[in-house]
Amino acid sequence: MKFIEHGTGGGPECMALADGPAPSPAPGQILIEVVCAGVNRPDCLQRSGKYPPPPDASPVLGLEVAGRVAAVGEGVTQWKVGAGVTALTPGGGYAEYCVAPAAHALPIPDGMDYATAAALPETWFTVWANLVDLGHLKKDERLLVHGGSSGIGLVAIQLAKHLGVECLVTVGNDEKAAFCRAAGAAHAINYRTQEFAEEVKRITGGSGVDVVLDMVGAPYLQRNLASLRRDGRLVYVAFLEGSKGEADLMPVMIKRLTITGSTMRPRTLAEKAAIRDALVANIWPALSRGELLPHLYARFPLAQTAEAHRLMESSKHIGKIVLEVGKA
Ligand SMILES: NC(=O)c1ccc[n+]([C@@H]2O[C@H](COP(=O)([O-])OP(=O)(O)OC[C@H]3O[C@@H](n4cnc5c(N)ncnc54)[C@H](OP(=O)(O)O)[C@@H]3O)[C@@H](O)[C@H]2O)c1
Known part of the structure; x- marks a missing residue:
């Protein structure tokens, strides 16, 4: 798969498109064929070496994605291959394939496109x-x-x-x-x-x-x-x-x-799953009804991730920046 590597870290120019093996889902995880990935300020910190990923997380940047379920790990019953999902990921979102705990994935709200859905989970x-x-x-x-x-x-x-x-x-x-x-x-x-x-x-x-x-x-x-x-x-x-x-x-x-x-990333699997359940119950219906407006400011192809980070670090943007990774 194609993914963004950032080597030993540095400015936005340290990021480049690379080829590598796709991850496989462990028990309780799903593999997502990524259509879009959200960009977040913590990604800039991680890229520059100031926010190391947890030891068990992918070293690849990217905390949220939207796409289709490509495979399910052992014990996963709530998602079927082909389903559209958006998910909070432990890392690894800047890639064509990404794994996430099944319990941290959410359905794409009714009528919402992948780019908008990819911008939901982390925030x-x-x-x-x-x-x-x-x-x-x-x-x-x-x-x-x-x-x-x-x-x-x-x-x-x-x-x-x-x-x-x-x-x-x-x-x-x-x-x-x-x-x-x-x-x-x-x-x-x-x-x-x-x-x-x-x-x-x-x-x-x-x-x-x-x-x-x-x-x-x-x-x-x-x-x-x-x-x-x-x-x-x-x-x-x-x-x-x-x-x-x-x-x-x-x-x-x-x-x-x-x-x-608090910070989101080091929370336990169960804590994040509880937050996910609260969002599905309290917020996702309103997103499906169009009552809550997501704010997409800019979209960049995966190959232009450095431009996306430069924009974020300029603080000129208003709302979310998203990477286009795969076909909708
Ligand atoms: N605790 C967590 O779990 C968690 C999770 C996600 C994000 N975060 C943090 O929440 C913050 C917002 O994240 P985001 O992804 O929404 O970021 P973002 O869209 O890039 O927004 C950051 C905004 O903060 C304002 N700002 C104020 N002082 C700043 C400074 N010294 N340097 C840069 N910007 C400054 C800027 O707007 P003005 O022009 O109005 O100043 C800037 O647009 C980030 O610091 C991020 O690390 C925390």
Whole structure:
């Protein structure tokens, strides 16, 4: 099969198309003939050597795919060869064939094409696990999402809309702000021209938000604590600007705040399967009804994966970037 290899790592130019044997499904796994693969920021980190894959995962990049089941491993009964699936993968998505646990695959929502479906798993698994399971986000609350125009951010806006939560976002320019508002954010704050914590205070009449989803890190900690109301929850999915700094933690005690966060990849098979089941029950029907909008920004042929990574690292994109791997 053709796949993208990244050698010992480096900039986007270290990636090249290569030929190698297709993997075979172990018990409990399915082999997917990949039509499209999603690109995620963690792929850029892994490519540059800053995010090594777990020891039992494929060294090939790629955390999500959509395609057809090509073979099933021992004990797999829920998927038949030929079925259309989208799946969270432990790695190996930038390839013509990829294995994934059968319990981490989901049906392609009604009427959805492969490219759009390939862009679903990583962001939806991450946002659900962090906002619902860890952040306990619920109806009539207020949510602040940093990086509102990222793949993760736009899914957080969709989830908020679905749950009946008012969503505020921060973004780096006015075009991204307009996009996030059109996607369902009640307020979009351009952090380059406005001070976000002051804006949150003004918008919420001084009361603050219930949950903050952050990917920026230490430089935002004090302002995130200030933006939360009593019993608020601060949830981390990344530290794009660093994880070390100083803060006055007094608001944590005074306002009974919770600080938490998680990464998806090291979770156990069973934990990811439980998230998958929650998504199938709570989100997939709404995707099939067209109520939740996926946001595909750009598509690149597999051979142009370096261009896809350059675009992601430029942060000019709004929403998801997808690789076209095989025939639909
Ligand atoms: N915890 C997990 O399990 C998990 C899973 C998937 C992804 N993630 C993380 O979640 C974040 C979003 O992922 P994604 O795939 O949705 O990424 P993405 O689409 O590339 O979005 C990242 C956005 O963050 C904003 N940003 C703010 N500060 C930044 C900085 N210092 N460097 C680069 N961008 C910065 C940029 O928008 P502005 O122009 O608005 O600044 C950028 O577009 C990434 O950090 C990723 O590693 C975590």
